[in-house]
Amino acid sequence: MTTLPLFPAIFTDMAGSVLVIVLTVLSLRYAYLLTRREPDNFLWGFLFYFCVTLTVFAISRAMGHLVKQVLLIGGHGDVWHGLAPFSGGLNTLLMISLSAVIVFYHKGVEGYQAIRAKALSLKDANAQLNEAADQLRKMNLHLEERVEARTAELSDSEKKFRHFFTNSMDMVYFCNAENRLVNMNRSGLEMLGYPVDDPPPLGLVDLFLHEEELDHYFDSMLKDGFIRDQEVEFVKADGSVLYVHVSANGVFDESGKFTGCEGIAKDLTRVKLMMGQLAGSEKMASVGQMAAGVAHEINTPLGVILGYAQLMMDDFDSDTEERQNLEVIERQTKACRKIVADLLKFSRQSESAREQLSLNEVIGDVMAVTEHTLNMNHITVHRDLEPDLPLVIGDAEKLRQVLVNFINNAHHAMEESGGGDLYLETRTLPASNEVAVMVRDTGHGIPEKIRAQIFDPFFTTKSVGKGTGLGLSVSYGIIQEHGGRIEVVSPAMKDLIDEQSPGTAFHVYLPIHAEENSDVIKD
Amino acid sequence: MGCSKKVAYNSRQVKLMTGLLLLLPGLIVLFPVQAWALQTHGAPEGIIVHQMAHVFYFGALVYLFWDLRRTMSQGRGWKFLQIFCLLMMLWNILAFVGHQTHLIMDAADFSHEFGYLSSMMLGPFSATKLINYFARLDHLILVPALIFLFLSLRSIYRSTAEGEDS
Numbered sequence: 001m002t003t004l005p006l007f008p009a010i011f012t013d014m015a016g017s018v019l020v021i022v023l024t025v026l027s028l029r030y031a032y033l034l035t036r037r038e039p040d041n042f043l044w045g046f047l048f049y050f051c052v053t054l055t056v057f058a059i060s061r062a063m064g065h066l067v068k069q070v071l072l073i074g075g076h077g078d079v080w081h082g083l084a085p086f087s088g089g090l091n092t093l094l095m096i097s098l099s100a101v102i103v104f105y106h107k108g109v110e111g112y113q114a115i116r117a118k119a120l121s122l123k124d125a126n127a128q129l130n131e132a133a134d135q136l137r138k139m140n141l142h143l144e145e146r147v148e149a150r151t152a153e154l155s156d157s158e159k160k161f162r163h164f165f166t167n168s169m170d171m172v173y174f175c176n177a178e179n180r181l182v183n184m185n186r187s188g189l190e191m192l193g194y195p196v197d198d199p200p201p202l203g204l205v206d207l208f209l210h211e212e213e214l215d216h217y218f219d220s221m222l223k224d225g226f227i228r229d230q231e232v233e234f235v236k237a238d239g240s241v242l243y244v245h246v247s248a249n250g251v252f253d254e255s256g257k258f259t260g261c262e263g264i265a266k267d268l269t270r271v272k273l274m275m276g277q278l279a280g281s282e283k284m285a286s287v288g289q290m291a292a293g294v295a296h297e298i299n300t301p302l303g304v305i306l307g308y309a310q311l312m313m314d315d316f317d318s319d320t321e322e323r324q325n326l327e328v329i330e331r332q333t334k335a336c337r338k339i340v341a342d343l344l345k346f347s348r349q350s351e352s353a354r355e356q357l358s359l360n361e362v363i364g365d366v367m368a369v370t371e372h373t374l375n376m377n378h379i380t381v382h383r384d385l386e387p388d389l390p391l392v393i394g395d396a397e398k399l400r401q402v403l404v405n406f407i408n409n410a411h412h413a414m415e416e417s418g419g420g421d422l423y424l425e426t427r428t429l430p431a432s433n434e435v436a437v438m439v440r441d442t443g444h445g446i447p448e449k450i451r452a453q454i455f456d457p458f459f460t461t462k463s464v465g466k467g468t469g470l471g472l473s474v475s476y477g478i479i480q481e482h483g484g485r486i487e488v489v490s491p492a493m494k495d496l497i498d499e500q501s502p503g504t505a506f507h508v509y510l511p512i513h514a515e516e517n518s519d520v521i522k523d
Numbered sequence: 524m525g526c527s528k529k530v531a532y533n534s535r536q537v538k539l540m541t542g543l544l545l546l547l548p549g550l551i552v553l554f555p556v557q558a559w560a561l562q563t564h565g566a567p568e569g570i571i572v573h574q575m576a577h578v579f580y581f582g583a584l585v586y587l588f589w590d591l592r593r594t595m596s597q598g599r600g601w602k603f604l605q606i607f608c609l610l611m612m613l614w615n616i617l618a619f620v621g622h623q624t625h626l627i628m629d630a631a632d633f634s635h636e637f638g639y640l641s642s643m644m645l646g647p648f649s650a651t652k653l654i655n656y657f658a659r660l661d662h663l664i665l666v667p668a669l670i671f672l673f674l675s676l677r678s679i680y681r682s683t684a685e686g687e688d689s
């Protein structure tokens with residue numbers, strides 16, 4: 001073969017050019033779609049620009065080739081020779097551009113990827129941070145819940161203690177380091193008689209009556225850190241005395257410095273009163289026993305003295321000095337016998353009868369004898385007797401004696417002022433199943449400081465000869481024997497306090513006889 | 524000290540450059556004819572630039588191929604793009620060789636006496652002539668290369684679509 005036909009080359013050139021155009025345009029389409037899908041992706045940007053340049057180059061080249069082939073086939077070789085340099089130049093230019101795009105853009109991709117990697121790691125770090133923040137938030141939420149629960153618990157216990165504080169029957173107080181009261185409950189203020197709503201500023205110094213008790217309080221507070229059952233006298237708002245049992249604890253800070261104290265004080269006034277009464281009755285019982293023994297021993301010699309004195313009186317005329325002396329002896333001996341008899345009565349040595357009787361009747365009997373004398377001394381008697389007073393069981397004679405004692409005392413008390421009023425009252429107390437008798441005068445009253453002593457045997461404020469001090473103690477014994485009790489109130493009318501005649505009231509309570517009681521109900 | 528030395532050097536350089544720049548218009552004014560003659564682009568220049576462009580393009584493709592192999596290991600699309608690169612490099616070589624052989628040949632090697640479509644390459648056939656003939660069929664490589672480019676972009680596009688779906 002000496003020749004090769006160029007036709008296959010021409011054909012390939014033309015068909016290939018068409019295919020090149022088609023293929024590059026199709027590629028460009030996908031590159032374009034990629035950039036549309038992810039406009040921010042630099043890599044797709046590179047592919048797109050690469051395809052654009054490639055397509056332009058390919059089209060320029062392919063068109064050049066097609067035009068060349070067409071012109072040459074058409075026999076216009078000269079035209080093509082004119083165009084060829086432009087087509088070739090353009091192709092060269094585009095090829096260089098394509099190379100530049102490949103190198104520079106692809107370098108850009110590298111940079112982009114580095115930045116992207118950084119961004120990804122940043123994003124990762126950010127996500128981790130977010131997660132941590134989330135966990136923190138959760139923990140925080142949990143913490144809030146826990147704080148809430150704790151607060152509820154605290155307020156619960158606070159409520160409990162506040163309830164205890166306000167409703168305690170005892171005085172509860174808190175002091176600061178200067179021993180000023182910072183808080184005292186309602187009971188405490190009521191005990192002391194201060195206004196509950198607006199108490200004045202108080203210190204422990206204001207409460208304690210005796211300085212030595214306060215000193216003792218401070219001493220043991222600083223030495224032991226607490227006080228146990230100290231018996232203390234407090235001063236009330238009105239100046240009167242309040243007996244209390246104080247127990248307190250010191251409050252100290254970490255360094256052991258005293259920062260205050262908290263204490264409880266129990267009102268002992270009632271206990272004290274009861275203790276006093278108990279002691280009194282015990283004393284009286286022992287005195288009674290002793291008196292009984294003495295009375296028994298003395299009674300016989302007194303009888304002998306009296307007998308001999310009367311015997312001797314017969315030997316003297318009535319106007320002689322001896323006779324008068326003997327009369328004094330007789331009189332005083334009789335007085336002694338009366339005292340001894342009283343003593344025996346007080347110590348319950350004498351027998352007592354037990355019969356059903358009405359106290360109204362007893363009062364009537366006594367008044368029949370004494371009213372005249374009272375009237376003579378300008379004393380008006382007022383009776384307020386309940387008509388159907390239940391009966392009591394007892395010794396009429398002894399009860400009469402009790403009443404006589406009361407009336408005599410009232411009489412004496414009103415003597416000074418030259419008269420007054422005597423009130424006699426009887427009442428039924430269904431609640432306690434008792435009958436009450438009251439004897440009230442408008443006399444000088446009983447001073448507070450001797451009130452506890454008036455029932456003591458031989459206690460009297462009267463001059464020798466006028467009173468022996470046995471009247472009330474005997475009465476006390478009698479009423480006790482009857483299962484009753486005596487109360488004394490002086491000044492008698494609290495709301496009608498009269499400096500001159502505060503008055504005294506004696507109340508006697510005797511149990512109602514059970515059978516009679518039921519009879520009364522039947523009536 | 525080093526600093527001042529550097530500054531001194533720089534200022535000297537700047538002075539030299541400004542001096543040259545000022546000298547250039549002067550030279551053009553003094554020797555206008557010679558200056559124009561220096562700027563002519565003779566006949567071989569076009570083909571030389573074109574061949575250089577082919578080399579440049581080839582280099583760029585080598586770089587792209589190397590970089591794709593290095594960074595884009597996974598994905599069918601990137602594999603296709605690598606094949607495109609290889610084929611394109613091959614095409615560049617072919618085109619370059621085609622242009623080179625064309626320079627050596629002259630009009631006597633072809634006969635157009637029966638019209639353009641019936642053109643013939645005349646013997647006797649040297650290696651140059653055969654290579655030139657084969658280089659004329661460059662589309663046999665270029666078209667497959669572009670097919671792989673098309674496949675590559677399509678598969679990349681689809682894979683991103685899949686990524687989006689999942």
Ligand SMILES: Nc1ncnc2c1ncn2[C@@H]1O[C@H](COP(=O)(O)OP(=O)(O)OP(=O)(O)O)[C@@H](O)[C@H]1O
Nearest residue numbers: 409410413445454460461467468469470471472504
């Ligand atoms: N109604 C009264 N008003 C004022 N003081 C009274 C009254 N009753 C009793 N007292 C006081 O109580 C004291 C004791 O009374 P009590 O009857 O026991 O003894 P007395 O009257 O002094 O002597 P007597 O043995 O003669 O009764 C009296 O001295 C008196 O001070």
Ligand SMILES: [Mg+2]
Nearest residue numbers: 405409471472
């Ligand atoms: Mg009396």
